[in-house]
Amino acid sequence: MSAASTVSAATGEITYLEAIREALFEEMARDPNVFCLGEDIGAFGGAFKVTEGLLARFGEQRVIDSPISEIALVGAAAGAAHMGMRPVVEMQFIDFLANAYDMLTNYVATARYRAFLPCPMVVRGPSGGYVRGGPFHSQNPEAGFLHTPGLKIVYPATAADAKGLMKAAIRDDDCVLFFEHKYLYRRVKDVMPDGDHVVPLGKARVAREGSDVSIVTYASTVWKSLEAAEQLAAEGISVEVLDLRTLAPMDDEAIFRTVKKTNRLLVVHEDTRTGGIAGEITARVSETCFEWLDAPVLRVTAADIPLPYAPPLEDYVLPQTSDIVRAVRRLAAY
Amino acid sequence: MSAASTVSAATGEITYLEAIREALFEEMARDPNVFCLGEDIGAFGGAFKVTEGLLARFGEQRVIDSPISEIALVGAAAGAAHMGMRPVVEMQFIDFLANAYDMLTNYVATARYRAFLPCPMVVRGPSGGYVRGGPFHSQNPEAGFLHTPGLKIVYPATAADAKGLMKAAIRDDDCVLFFEHKYLYRRVKDVMPDGDHVVPLGKARVAREGSDVSIVTYASTVWKSLEAAEQLAAEGISVEVLDLRTLAPMDDEAIFRTVKKTNRLLVVHEDTRTGGIAGEITARVSETCFEWLDAPVLRVTAADIPLPYAPPLEDYVLPQTSDIVRAVRRLAAY
Amino acid sequence: MARAGTTPARSKGTSKAPVRPSDALSREQKIELYYWMRLTRSLEERLVNLYRQTKVVGGLFRSLGQEADAVGSCFALEQRDVMSPLIRNLGAMLVKGATPVEVLKQYMAKGDSPTRGRELNIHFGDIGPAGSTRGFLGQISPLGDMVPVMTGVTLSFKMRGEDRVGLVYIGDGATSTGAFHEGINFAAVQKCPLVVIVENNGYAYSTPTHKQTAARQFVDKAIGYGIPGLQADGNDVLAVYDVTKQAVDHARAGHGVTLVELITYRRKGHAEHDNQSYVPPGEIERWAAENDPLDRYLVVLREQLGVTDEEISALHDRVQREIDDATDEAERSGPPVPLDALVGVYADPPAEQPLWFRRDADADAYGTERPEGWGTWNASETKP
Amino acid sequence: MARAGTTPARSKGTSKAPVRPSDALSREQKIELYYWMRLTRSLEERLVNLYRQTKVVGGLFRSLGQEADAVGSCFALEQRDVMSPLIRNLGAMLVKGATPVEVLKQYMAKGDSPTRGRELNIHFGDIGPAGSTRGFLGQISPLGDMVPVMTGVTLSFKMRGEDRVGLVYIGDGATSTGAFHEGINFAAVQKCPLVVIVENNGYAYSTPTHKQTAARQFVDKAIGYGIPGLQADGNDVLAVYDVTKQAVDHARAGHGVTLVELITYRRKGHAEHDNQSYVPPGEIERWAAENDPLDRYLVVLREQLGVTDEEISALHDRVQREIDDATDEAERSGPPVPLDALVGVYADPPAEQPLWFRRDADADAYGTERPEGWGTWNASETKP
Ligand SMILES: Cc1ncc(C[n+]2csc(CCOP(=O)(O)OP(=O)(O)O)c2C)c(N)n1
Ligand SMILES: Cc1ncc(C[n+]2csc(CCOP(=O)(O)OP(=O)(O)O)c2C)c(N)n1
Ligand SMILES: [Mg+2]
Numbered sequence A, B: 001m002s003a004a005s006t007v008s009a010a011t012g013e014i015t016y017l018e019a020i021r022e023a024l025f026e027e028m029a030r031d032p033n034v035f036c037l038g039e040d041i042g043a044f045g046g047a048f049k050v051t052e053g054l055l056a057r058f059g060e061q062r063v064i065d066s067p068i069s070e071i072a073l074v075g076a077a078a079g080a081a082h083m084g085m086r087p088v089v090e091m092q093f094i095d096f097l098a099n100a101y102d103m104l105t106n107y108v109a110t111a112r113y114r115a116f117l118p119c120p121m122v123v124r125g126p127s128g129g130y131v132r133g134g135p136f137h138s139q140n141p142e143a144g145f146l147h148t149p150g151l152k153i154v155y156p157a158t159a160a161d162a163k164g165l166m167k168a169a170i171r172d173d174d175c176v177l178f179f180e181h182k183y184l185y186r187r188v189k190d191v192m193p194d195g196d197h198v199v200p201l202g203k204a205r206v207a208r209e210g211s212d213v214s215i216v217t218y219a220s221t222v223w224k225s226l227e228a229a230e231q232l233a234a235e236g237i238s239v240e241v242l243d244l245r246t247l248a249p250m251d252d253e254a255i256f257r258t259v260k261k262t263n264r265l266l267v268v269h270e271d272t273r274t275g276g277i278a279g280e281i282t283a284r285v286s287e288t289c290f291e292w293l294d295a296p297v298l299r300v301t302a303a304d305i306p307l308p309y310a311p312p313l314e315d316y317v318l319p320q321t322s323d324i325v326r327a328v329r330r331l332a333a334y
Numbered sequence C, D: 001m002a003r004a005g006t007t008p009a010r011s012k013g014t015s016k017a018p019v020r021p022s023d024a025l026s027r028e029q030k031i032e033l034y035y036w037m038r039l040t041r042s043l044e045e046r047l048v049n050l051y052r053q054t055k056v057v058g059g060l061f062r063s064l065g066q067e068a069d070a071v072g073s074c075f076a077l078e079q080r081d082v083m084s085p086l087i088r089n090l091g092a093m094l095v096k097g098a099t100p101v102e103v104l105k106q107y108m109a110k111g112d113s114p115t116r117g118r119e120l121n122i123h124f125g126d127i128g129p130a131g132s133t134r135g136f137l138g139q140i141s142p143l144g145d146m147v148p149v150m151t152g153v154t155l156s157f158k159m160r161g162e163d164r165v166g167l168v169y170i171g172d173g174a175t176s177t178g179a180f181h182e183g184i185n186f187a188a189v190q191k192c193p194l195v196v197i198v199e200n201n202g203y204a205y206s207t208p209t210h211k212q213t214a215a216r217q218f219v220d221k222a223i224g225y226g227i228p229g230l231q232a233d234g235n236d237v238l239a240v241y242d243v244t245k246q247a248v249d250h251a252r253a254g255h256g257v258t259l260v261e262l263i264t265y266r267r268k269g270h271a272e273h274d275n276q277s278y279v280p281p282g283e284i285e286r287w288a289a290e291n292d293p294l295d296r297y298l299v300v301l302r303e304q305l306g307v308t309d310e311e312i313s314a315l316h317d318r319v320q321r322e323i324d325d326a327t328d329e330a331e332r333s334g335p336p337v338p339l340d341a342l343v344g345v346y347a348d349p350p351a352e353q354p355l356w357f358r359r360d361a362d363a364d365a366y367g368t369e370r371p372e373g374w375g376t377w378n379a380s381e382t383k384p
């Protein structure tokens, strides 16, 4: 797969972005039913170059440049998926999932249940903020889909997970929304595990062990939580960080395990607060671990604001490491 | 306003549906900037006849039959609202909000914040299940919008509230999604308060006072909760029922007040469970009232299933009075 | 093929193919066309009876007067082809192999109906590999969505080099949706083997065509997608067959999408509850008297093929018998069991777990727990 | 007006109006057209400098080679009319009254920029009652959405009997969106006073027109909406003015929507970071050499209006001076204060409360807390 990535000679590491590309290469090579479609993904290799090289390797039939038509992209993927194909749709920015909301939530999500139709497809794209992208190129719309039975949702934090989860998503027999954090694209790296590296959907990962306070989080804020944990360790507070990796289905067991271990839970996400996924996690924990909780479940999230563009505003609205530190301190002192 | 409704001569009551119609008549008569648009709302009076009589009274300029174009309906309403009009858009079924998800969440919700543009508009339509409507005519998509800052959400349970909240929604200076429960349309009635009956947005209503367990709920399940409370009273369990009425902004104070009073909270909604509004409520209560909680916050909701059509299936998936009874018993015994 | 422009031909084939495709149909096939139309109409009439007996659970949608458009067009497909019907394409579904008993069970929400009671009316399908499936796709309610989906179905034919064609119906009203536009445009660019049939029946619910579009005719939309446009009298079953067959052959030859406008008329309301108060007086009666597709075709069968009254009444008897048998069979089936509601949202996990407040309860009890504790139930008000 | 059909006229007015609308423009107005094009180009060149100095916060979008299409079309509007620009319509915004200093502050995310740092590049506007506003609407990124919004803006003109017209731009690529389709169709049915300009610049990001639509030309889409279609050379500023003026007059006379296709070429990449590797060699150079709208118009000004070199260079000086002044002014402004982020999501409540973990902290600290704790920041990688 040397075409897919530029492995650092020194470390053997590749970026999160290259890891996704590698997964696409490997899965397309493995299974002729896998194909990609999206805007500018062919000759141009995609707005972020995730699909670079795919066209040259697999040809126009399997790497399809589409019109600007998110409804059609998702709908066509569903139709092809019914017939045994495994389409991977790129949204140029994940924000444009909104344009296909009906097709995803009404058609795709219900296909198996109402019509016994398989709909194995992946809808992937660059997500998230911290990049001065403004209100329409920085969104985290996962909560708007968590609500819909029939969809799976993946949002990796590390390069190794990005690859392994993408491979699992492509092989999954249902529709997987695959969120790729654009701030992480070129900023985090891993050495890829050897062989056919598949990370199963629905399994969280303990990103750091700890004993005083648990943080449950995913994507960009995994890194901020780890940073906070490092700072807090110096103060003598031991933080466990759980990276959910898959949001639907959610790894309840892993969440409950860490809560029962530390008895204190902070949920952190980059997305806005009201109606965000932290609420769902809080409810599950409250229902199941009430006896174990020594403090309220708290949330560190973005403020309920359309994400503004100017750096001081974006930084103010999005959760920062110092927020996590402050929230954990409060929990630890509770 | 006799054209708008058929007041029962005996009781002076009108239905939930007629109450909404009355609000539309009154507001259109009061303010020439108010107008209605939607599919089949004119000559036909709408699929459920909510807008019946409006065309005859206010004419084609103010009661516009549109093509089948939910994106265009919402977008055009926004444009007209910017220019000082107060459009009221009907979705033939609220399920089709999904088709306008981008326009609502990206354009409308952000207009004031990013561009200082007023966007006073109401998007209303028949919502909810218990009517054998199948997966695409029974939805409760409110959670998919709660997540978006910039939108307001109303979902009344009583006829009086349906009227008073509709009038408030039309006068509000932001976009209000107004969910009308189609099972309640012709099944609940009230005598309308005299005069200009406006119920302020963002204020919950204590539908029944009680002291042992609180139920926070809205729309159809207010009635099921009241029914359950009645049954539980016979067992000696005193239930307080809070009808949220407005979901965004949420009346935190009223929620916290009842929780601090009973120390036990059940959240009930008709919508599916994962990612539903009950999660958000649980999180807010957990953050704020942790010390007051004598039991876990529990949720009674629909199962995470696209709503099936056959009566035994629909009844199984949707929350029923007996579920609420069972859940309250558990909380009371905790 | 004729290209739509300012003066599109009202079908009638092209100069290249002066012989009508339907000329190649055998006498039996031509009689079969009538059979399917008659079966469609009689089955819907049976459904009206069952609806009045409140045995139909949801709304009832009729295609009265439109049988020729559904039957004639679908008859142009091969078994391996895939067809995506709408609510008024019962006739097309029957041609493609759906059975009356499936339709009846579906409307009655039976446990062994094609969707096991999960979806309503004719929202069911059977697609997959050629040969093992009948090739019709279950629709969903949001209008327009089936067009992009069929773009994908036919894209898969193209990618795999399969000799299969797709056909998707769209109502005059639903051409206004974004999904229609995005789907047909993408299919046109990709030269998918797809036929898009606009069924112009004059109304979308209560909305007449002139409030739906300012276009003079729907076939005019073809040029904007760079595809051929054809138009035919949708109440002339052979004309419908001819024009669709042309479009299907065009697609099969690898030339891509065609938009076909069939002009017909919706004689019943949007659904059974709709009283059609918005229709100008006399309009329905005129179409019924002068332009019924079955009546018109009977004349053709009698005059041009010498079909006898005996043949016709034998066929009517056969249709009645089939529907009676199907009704008996459908009535024997029971409703679904409540716990089946939990099965199959995902392939993995294969079933959802009951919620905790259901786990200790007798799950079967929920099948009988009607949510009618408050207020009164009036069936006529709840069948929109 | 010419009606689009199989052989649409390449504009040139109609038989009813043999005189070109632009013949009625004064010498000053004709020179003004050049001024706006020059201002557009020079302002973008200044932005390139600022971008290279990393003073522009997000991406930079150029309209090089398309200035005539934006300027010539918007020049056909009155002040009371409302125009909805896209990313390549800086020229139209300037004509409509947006100032260079607003544009610069906006790109530099200043606290006193038109959107107070909330939105990027030229996503800002000024609409409302005629007279008190300049009449241009701030766009959002999701393509196509401005068409339905402008349908509503112009619907309000119609409902109130205001003598105002709307103009909305749409890229060749964005014509594929559902929003475009639904919006133009609804406006056509409602006969809204709206002009829809398709800017066919050959590409949508990297996607050439033939992968966007199978239509031979975008003007062909007009007939499918039942509206007139006009087409013009988008690099001939007077031809653009002529064709738009016709459409504007048509709208103002109460005859509804016109679709205008302007044929031009995007000489720079989608945004400044795009290296245009997908463009066939020589194509850009050919358009630059043979079909630059400013060069072409200079010839017209010189040869037909006798504009002198002195006049031209005085105008260039004026443009430079205005941009220098605007740059100085913009650079003097500071960034927004963090707490302003909380203001104005709703009219009521007028501001959000800080989240609890911010309440006890020094809010201003957040302005300097750059999220660069992990990994390295490479500006060139993050300007998509
Ligand atoms: C996206 C969407 N909007 C609205 C509806 C509600 N609706 C159902 S059928 C219908 C009219 C359809 O008219 P047409 O497409 O002409 O089909 P016909 O019923 O005439 O066959 C409407 C508005 C819907 N199902 N989907
Ligand atoms: C709905 C939507 N999908 C995708 C995008 C990403 N995108 C931004 S600009 C662009 C290309 C636009 O091309 P065109 O409409 O021709 O305008 P041009 O840039 O050529 O002026 C794309 C795909 C978007 N902004 N909105
Ligand atoms: Mg119709």
Ligand SMILES: [Mg+2]
Pocket (backbone or CB within 6 Å): D171, D172, D173, D199, D200, D201, D202, D203, D204, D205
């Ligand atoms: Mg373009």
